[in-house]
Amino acid sequence: MSTKVIMKLLLCFPLCFLVLQSVLGDNCPGKTYTVDLEDTCRKIWTSNNITEEQFYELNPEIYCGVFFGVLNIGDEVCISVSEPKVHNASRQVEENIDESSSDEIDQDIAKSSSNDTSQGNNRCKEKIHKIESGDTCEKIQDDYGLTMEQFDDLNPRVMCSSLNIGSEVCVPDRTRFNANRGPGFKVTLYQQFNQIDNAFGVLVSGCTNLIPAWDDRASSINTHDNCIRVYTGRDCSERSRLISPGTYCHSHLTECNMNKKISSMKPC
Structure with missing residues (x-):
């Protein structure tokens, strides 16, 4: 070159x-x-x-x-390409919506927190149970024959870790099952699971003690669409459990810790 x-x-x-x-x-x-x-x-x-x-x-x-x-x-x-302005406008709108939605959610949470102890008055279509000393969610579930899921469905905003005496929770109104039944109704007890073999009928009217031959013998029960409360002690004393249509332990009393433990019962 x-x-x-x-x-x-x-x-x-x-x-x-x-x-x-x-x-x-x-x-x-x-x-x-x-x-x-x-x-x-x-x-x-x-x-x-x-x-x-x-x-x-x-x-x-x-x-x-x-x-x-x-x-x-x-x-x-x-090192980059800017997004069209329309996208930014759309994003701004989405952000505004998100912010407003977040504000609404925060307000709802605040309202629900203040209403947790009185939600039964506003939302409960069943029965109101007022919290007493010694009550826990588990005890209430046992008393009313509820599973944890059923209790949560009735009380979606209740915090079981912070139950206060005097606050209210929603529980099933089992008494409606006994309406127009007269002074007494029949309940059938079975010595085996799944309501088979060795049945014994009981006419329940007020507090009813089982005959000695059936004391602590039942493994399943048929309430015949009635609501009863069963007790481990005579004269409707000691530990109890509510059993009604929809309660999950009819066929297996072990599921509600009442297998071969029932001594007396009375209508809900």
């Missing part, structure tokens, strides 16, 4: 470089990055979470060659 050609290239390179440098970052539709000491193309696209292809698509003027490149301290390169 002749000396004149070399001289022309040397004279042209600074001018070409200045033109190229002036357009770096000028046409970037999004975020730019200012080249710092020891920056390389690879370092820039890696640290800004873009691929090599994306880097060159955003910066078609840049050539990161092996022998020379155009990156210099202070250069600006394009």
Whole structure:
């Protein structure tokens, strides 16, 4: 190559470089990055979470060659594309909706917290049980023949860890099953599970003691769509359990811890 050609290239390179440098970052539709000491193309696209292809698509003027490149301290390169304004407007609307929804949820939580102890007055369509000393959710479930799921369905906002004396919870109104039944009704006891074999009928009217032959003998029970409370002691004393239509331990009294433990019973 002749000396004149070399001289022309040397004279042209600074001018070409200045033109190229002036357009770096000028046409970037999004975020730019200012080249710092020891920056390389690879370092820039890696640290800004873009691929090599994306880097060159955003910066078609840049050539990161092996022998020379155009990156210099202070250069600006394009590292992202801005989103259309309509997206930002949509996002703002979504954020506003989220904020308003969050405020409404917070208000509901605040209201529910203040109403937890009186929710029965407003929402309960069954019977109100007022919390007494010694009451727990488990004890109430046992007393009214409820599973944990049934109790939660009736009291979705009650916190079992913070029951206060005098607060109210919703429980089933079992007495409606005994409406128009007259002074007494029949209950059948069985010595085996699943209401089979050795049945014994009891006419329940007020507190009724079982005959000695059936004291602590029943393993399943049929209330015939009535509601009763059974007791482990005579004369309706000691531990008790409510059993009514829908109670899960009819076929297996073990499920309500009353297997071969019933000594007396009375209507709900």
